Amino acid sequence: MAGLATLGMLAVLSVAVPVFSPYPIDEIFWDAIGTGPSLAGGHLFGTDANGRDLLLRTLYAGRISLAVGLAASVVSVLVGLAWGTVSGYLGGVTDSLMMRFVDILYALPFMFFVILLMVYFGRHVVLIFVAIGLVEWLDMARIVRGETLSIKRREFVEAARAMGAPSMGIVLRHVIPNVVGPVAVFATLTVPRAILFESFLSFLGLGIQEPMTSWGVLISEGATQMETQPWALVFPATFLAATLFSLNFLGDGLRDALDPKVR
Numbered sequence: 001m002a003g004l005a006t007l008g009m010l011a012v013l014s015v016a017v018p019v020f021s022p023y024p025i026d027e028i029f030w031d032a033i034g035t036g037p038s039l040a041g042g043h044l045f046g047t048d049a050n051g052r053d054l055l056l057r058t059l060y061a062g063r064i065s066l067a068v069g070l071a072a073s074v075v076s077v078l079v080g081l082a083w084g085t086v087s088g089y090l091g092g093v094t095d096s097l098m099m100r101f102v103d104i105l106y107a108l109p110f111m112f113f114v115i116l117l118m119v120y121f122g123r124h125v126v127l128i129f130v131a132i133g134l135v136e137w138l139d140m141a142r143i144v145r146g147e148t149l150s151i152k153r154r155e156f157v158e159a160a161r162a163m164g165a166p167s168m169g170i171v172l173r174h175v176i177p178n179v180v181g182p183v184a185v186f187a188t189l190t191v192p193r194a195i196l197f198e199s200f201l202s203f204l205g206l207g208i209q210e211p212m213t214s215w216g217v218l219i220s221e222g223a224t225q226m227e228t229q230p231w232a233l234v235f236p237a238t239f240l241a242a243t244l245f246s247l248n249f250l251g252d253g254l255r256d257a258l259d260p261k262v263r
Contacts, residue, residue, distance in 0.1 A: 003249030010243055014062030017055075025060045026211045028052060037231055046231045048221065057213055058236050064214040065195050065240070068128055069247075072194030073187045075133035080140025081176070081183060087141070088148025089171055099145070102138050110135055110197070114206055128207055132194050143186055147179040188251035192244045199240065215240040 029043070033051035037044055045054035087098040113134050117127045151157060152175065160170050199216030201207035203223075208214040215236050222233030 001253070003246035003253070006242060007246040007250065010062060010239065010246070011066060014059050014066060017059045021056050023053070023056075025056050025213070026052060045235045046229070048232050049225055049229065054218075054232060054235060058215070058218060058239055061213045061215045061218055061236065062239060062243075064125070064208055064212060065198060065216070066191075066243070068132065068198040068214070069191035069194040071129045072132045072136045072197075073190045075129075076136040076140045076190045077183060077187050079133075079137040081144050081179070083137070084141040084144025084146075085148050085171055085175055085179070088145040089152055089167070089175060091149075095145075099142075102141055105135070105138055114201060125208060125212060128198055128201065131201075132197050136190055136194060140183070140186060140190070143182055144179055147182055148175055151175050151178050185251055185255045188247055188254060192247040195240070195243065 028051040029047060032043060032047050033049070035043065035047050037046045043053050043055065045058060048054055048057070083098065083102075087095045110131075114127075114131045117131055121127055157170060157174050160174055165173075195215070198207055198214060199219065202214050202216030203220040205220075208217050218236035219233060219240065222229070222236060226233045
């Protein structure tokens with residue numbers, strides 16, 4: 001619950017504060033370039049090397065990082081749930097072909113997708129969503145397939161099949177509701193992984209580009225100035241760490257709450 005409250009607070013601040021800010025995120029304060037945190041100066045987190053308010057940029061960056069994580073989680077759930085359920089329930093040759101396709105995608109390096117998209121389509125924030133979505137659903141598909149293989153042998157599924165229930169009805173009414181627990185837990189763990197992916201890409205210069213920003217971009221910029229302006233690294237890194245910890249704690253809590261063995 002503490003992780004959920006922290007995550008909610010960070011999300012509200014990231015969405016609301018930039019909207020009500022008296023100045024845009026790219027405004028340069030020429031008289032406060034590279035200054036540290038100061039309540040009197042009006043810059044609680046200080047400014048970066050270009051004279052922009054670091055608090056506002058950190059909160060605005062939270063929008064991008066959280067959006068990337070949520071988008072990757074949604075894609076992972078939708079595609080992975082459909083792929084894994086069909087593969088596990090049908091079995092046989094269909095299962096083998098579908099899972100071999102997953103294995104092929106696993107064998108391709110993640111950076112290959114990113115560089116390929118950048119070369120053909122140029123740099124755009126949507127490409128980050130696409131690139132991360134191309135790989136995040138693979139783990140979900142395997143988890144759902146394993147759960148489906150176990151559930152389809154259960155007595156209530158055999159009873160539904162004996163009563164003449166169609167395969168689609170069995171999947172929708174019996175299989176999917178029983179895999180929601182593991183799916184929900186893994187979805188909360190997908191968000192921090194996606195955020196770290198985006199931060200890694202931005203750190204390498206392949207992610208979010210100016211004037212937009214993300215926690216990965218701010219950390220990359222702060223790392224180059226950590227000796228002279230440590231606040232430029234500390235504050236974005238703290239927000240990123242707090243978000244990752246909160247999501248992992250939330251995932252652990254959901255796992256305990258949805259696991260009948262724990263109760």
